[in-house]
Amino acid sequence: MAPVPIISSLKVGHIDDVIELRKTKPGTIPQRFVRDITERPTITTPNNKSLIITNHHHHHMPIIDFSKLSKHNTHDDEIFLHELLNLATACENWGFFQVVNHDIDLNLMERIEKMSNEFFMLPLEEKQKYPMLPGTVQGYGQAFVFSEEQKLDWCNMLALAIQPQHARNPNLWPKKPEKLSETLEEYSREVRKLCENLLKYIGLGLGLKEDEFKKMFGEAVQAIRVNYYPACSRPDLVMGLSPHSDGSALTVLQQAKGSPVGLQILKDGLWMPVHTLPNALVINIGDTIEVVTNGKYKSAEHRAVANENKDRLSIVTFYAPSYEVELGPMPEFIDENHPCKFRRYNHGDYSKHYITNRLQGKKALEFAKIQTKNASF
Ligand SMILES: O=C(O)CCC(=O)C(=O)O
Numbered sequence: 001m002a003p004v005p006i007i008s009s010l011k012v013g014h015i016d017d018v019i020e021l022r023k024t025k026p027g028t029i030p031q032r033f034v035r036d037i038t039e040r041p042t043i044t045t046p047n048n049k050s051l052i053i054t055n056h057h058h059h060h061m062p063i064i065d066f067s068k069l070s071k072h073n074t075h076d077d078e079i080f081l082h083e084l085l086n087l088a089t090a091c092e093n094w095g096f097f098q099v100v101n102h103d104i105d106l107n108l109m110e111r112i113e114k115m116s117n118e119f120f121m122l123p124l125e126e127k128q129k130y131p132m133l134p135g136t137v138q139g140y141g142q143a144f145v146f147s148e149e150q151k152l153d154w155c156n157m158l159a160l161a162i163q164p165q166h167a168r169n170p171n172l173w174p175k176k177p178e179k180l181s182e183t184l185e186e187y188s189r190e191v192r193k194l195c196e197n198l199l200k201y202i203g204l205g206l207g208l209k210e211d212e213f214k215k216m217f218g219e220a221v222q223a224i225r226v227n228y229y230p231a232c233s234r235p236d237l238v239m240g241l242s243p244h245s246d247g248s249a250l251t252v253l254q255q256a257k258g259s260p261v262g263l264q265i266l267k268d269g270l271w272m273p274v275h276t277l278p279n280a281l282v283i284n285i286g287d288t289i290e291v292v293t294n295g296k297y298k299s300a301e302h303r304a305v306a307n308e309n310k311d312r313l314s315i316v317t318f319y320a321p322s323y324e325v326e327l328g329p330m331p332e333f334i335d336e337n338h339p340c341k342f343r344r345y346n347h348g349d350y351s352k353h354y355i356t357n358r359l360q361g362k363k364a365l366e367f368a369k370i371q372t373k374n375a376s377f
């Protein structure tokens with residue numbers, strides 16, 4: 001299938017390759033990467049106290065032991081029910097959790113990290129054989145850039161559609177390193193299974209039938225984005241990845257071994273760094289789940305920051321409904337105290353809206369919001 005049509009007359013100006021910048025001019029930060037004061041990772045007050053970035057409650061980020069769900073899968077097993085409750089609480093209070101014992105082969109996780117790193121270390125000319133053109137979201141480069149004025153993220157990415165097959169653009173699948181494509185396939189099959197299972201348990205935790213989401217979502221859309229954040233001499237001035245919520249139902253994030261902390265989630269008004277456990281996967285709720293649960297579960301806003309000394313690699317899978325399906329809040333989540341917050345829409349239209357706007361916190365979800373009348377009327 002043809003890639004997403006290039007938005008005509010899109011003037012994005014020159015987009016520096018961040019990996020090249022770091023390689024050739026390690027101390028230079030072009031103005032286009034320097035964030036306005038209000039958008040920098042650390043805001044300091046006049047007396048120089050940090051307002052945000054605290055890590056005092058990182059220990060509380062929920063951890064879900066997947067084996068307690070998959071291996072005790074009789075619905076009257078206490079271990080199973082206890083973990084199901086943990087999962088439901090994590091989704092409701094955080095929209096984020098880490099999964100351990102997830103059944104994805106650790107060797108496969110290691111291989112995809114190694115091959116991704118090798119890809120990013122290739123000469124620029126090689127990577128530019130797979131260019132992410134302005135207005136598109138597949139290939140190598142930088143996504144979500146729509147104007148010359150827009151600030152750029154301190155990040156390069158390789159993004160590819162995985163499912164359905166016809167969403168793929170085979171020309172954008174790297175031929176080097178040799179085994180990358182094959183490994184992406186294998187990895188994506190495994191992660192897809194994990195997503196299907198997690199959605200089953202998330203459904204059960206909500207009191208729904210275990211195949212409710214599966215039926216609702218149809219043939220799920222799956223995409224992968226490998227993000228590479230080079231070290232940055234002034235991480236306080238740049239943003240690794242702009243604040244956003246994901247336009248997916250679920251997102252699975254693997255942070256490469258040895259990477260510095262970089263992902264931050266907005267929790268109770270504070271940007272909280274995510275310290276990943278070894279071999280764990282970080283899962284977050286996307287906008288779709290927020291809509292269908294009428295806001296009971298919310299997609300958490302998150303961002304990535306750069307590190308002064310170390311490069312960082314993350315491998316991110318987005319699992320979303322079929323473009324064909326119509327979605328809206330389920331009647332189970334609407335009552336007198338919980339009025340319907342979102343309209344019904346076609347998920348393809350939502351995706352299109354999401355990828356044709358720059359990342360701006362939870363703004364994309366406005367697309368689906370029902371405007372509530374001012375209480376004073
Ligand atoms: O690299 C990260 O930790 C964040 C990536 C992310 O949020 C995304 O790709 O949507």
Ligand SMILES: [Fe+2]
Binds near residue numbers: 244245246251302
């Ligand atoms: Fe994200």
